[in-house]
Amino acid sequence: MLNKNYSAFYIFQVGLKKTFSKVHYWVTTTAIAINILFFYYFLLVQNTTWDAFMQSNTRFYIFMQISLSILNAIFIGTAISMFFNVLEVKKATSKVSLLQTLGSLVFSAAATGCSVCSAFLLPMLGIAASLTALPFGGLEIKFFSLLLLIYAVYESSKITSGLCPLPKTTVISNKNGKLELNFSKETMPQFMPLLVLVLFVAFVYMLPKLPKTFRLQTQKNLISANQTGGKTAPETAAVMKEINPPEGYELNASFGDIGPQMLELGVIDEKKFKDTYDQAQQPLNAEQLEILTKGSDKKIKITPENSYFLLNFFWAFGLANESKILTEGDMVKDGGIEGAGNFASTGGWTLNKSGNAMDYYAKKAIVPLTADQEKLAKEVAENSFRPCCGNSTAFPDCNHGMALLGVYELMAAQGATQSEMYEAGKYISSYWFPTNAFDAALYFQKKDGKEFKDVDGKTFLSNDVFSAFGAQNVKKWLVDNGIQEEPPAQGGGCGV
Structure with a gap:
């Protein structure tokens, strides 16, 4: 029970001071914190790369992710050091509450697991499949994990500071060699650490199910390289012109009436869709509005202006x-x-009428596919990768994957050949990921003497070149060979 003569902050301060008056606890905390940070990084690169993380996310989100990760790592180290110090005190003081001792350890363990919110761990914990399913992109879990750790350190400080009288009756006691549970008014406060832990876990599991009335903008909107207006070196500009031709790239497919069908189905809410582009200061033009509301028999052409x-x-x-x-x-x-509703491509699609993207998931054969056409689309999708993750288009867990899958299905339904689909995928992906496409184009130019237009689409989109890990290897080859030209800065996130 807390002695009212001392404030919680003072107890916290004294507990920390007594623990860290011993050098070995400084060493322990530092070592644990460093290892936790390496663990965070390991989890991050399981599904993406550091470059992709920096390019795709907003500055605020990056800052908060890094800051909260560092603070969590420090407090995990601190909480574990405090726990060990509690064990030392326990050797000299037999009346230390066993529940509080175990509670501190559980807090540290729970926060260590739950504060790492990459998509790699979320499915394993049964929480969600993507950070996009969470209102603040996982920052909320890191923040509450930090609060949980601070509380764990405070609970330990109540013991290590020596300022708080130990309870005379504990929840678990040993009388005459028998363990006894004591539930009484006096022992109820000892359940507080466990209650806080249970509430934290319940909160984490409830997050994906909360109403999506507010979402933090964590991902950058896509900006094509040719829209940045920045100055570039002549060779850089030439490569950018190849991968993002100003005149655009025409696909062997037309829009047809898929726009009106999507409006009728409700997967696109016209007002939300328009408002998104107005807010991005890229309002829909007359041609785009016609494609959306009336349909169009024109061939699809992707350009720097319409890629978004x-x-x-x-x-x-x-x-x-x-x-x-x-x-x-x-x-x-x-x-x-x-479970499919928790991916970035589903949980992140908010521009629908009902507010729940899964109401429209594979809902209608907007463009019917024969068995052979679906087989073709699947084969091309399985061999088309994207640099924001290590997945192929056949696993469309983000917006780019889902969008390219849609393109492939439309092209297959309209009789496009496999090579035409790969070539379309090469150009489309280059507009959506200009930085990575620039590196890949430079890689083939310098390594194989091939210009972008001459590189086979399937090879360009392969796992070895255009996945997150392929892109990392391409960048490494360029750096190792002294080729470090940089394209204009731009980003393409996994949000609307």
Whole structure:
């Protein structure tokens, strides 16, 4: 029970001072914190790369992720050191509450696990499949983990400071060699650490199910390289012109009436869709509005100006079009249809009428596919990777994957060949990921003497070149060979 003569802050301060008056606890805390930071980094690079993380996320999100990770690591080290100090005190004081001692350890362990909120761990914990399913992109878990750790340190400080009288009756006692549980008014405060832990765990598991009335903008909006207006070196400009041709790249497919069908289905809410582009200061032009509301028989052409429009347009189409890739593939492999709702490509699609993207998941054959056409789309998708993660388009867990899947399905349905689909994927992905496409184009130019237009689309989009890990290897080769030209800064996140 807390002695009212001392404030909580004073007890906290004295407890820390007594613990860290011993040099070995400084060493322990530092070593644990460093290892925890390495652990965070290990988890991060399981599904993405550091470059992709820095390029895709907003500055605020990056700052908060790094800051909260460092603070969590420090307090995990502190909490564990305090726990060891409690054990030392326990040797000299037999009346230390066993529940408080165990509580401090549980807090540290729980925060160590739950404060690492990359998509790599979330499914294993049964929480969600993507950080996009969380209102603040996982920052809220890191923040509350930090509070939990501070509370754990405070609980330990009550013991190590020597300022708080130990309870005369404990929850668990040993009388005559028998363990006894004591539930009484006097022992109830000893349940507080356990209650706080239970509330924390419940909060974490409830997060993906909370109403999505507010979401922090964690991802950068896509900006094509040719829209940045920055000055570039002549050779850099030439490569950028190849991968993002100003005149655009035309696909062997037309829009048809998929826009009006998506509006009718509700997977696109016209007002929300328009407002998104207005807020991004890229309002829809007359042609785009016609594609969306009336349809168009024109061939699809991706340009620097419409790449962002096409990303969201085909994201909705890929999400809603009936496909075995969505209903039988990797998206439902672990958590079934319900689990599929927690990926970035589903939980992140907020521009629909109902407010729940899963209401439209593989809902309708907007563009019917024959068995052969679906097989073709699946084969091309399985060999097309993206640098924001290590997954192929056949596992469309982010917006880029879902959008490109939609493009492939539309092209297959309209009779495009496999090589045409790969080539389209090469150019589309280069507009959506210009930084990585620049590196890959430079890689083939310097290593194999091939210009971008001459590189086979399947090779360009392969796991070895255009996945997160392939992109990292490409960058390493360029750096190792003294080729360090940089494209204009731009980003393409996994949000609308």
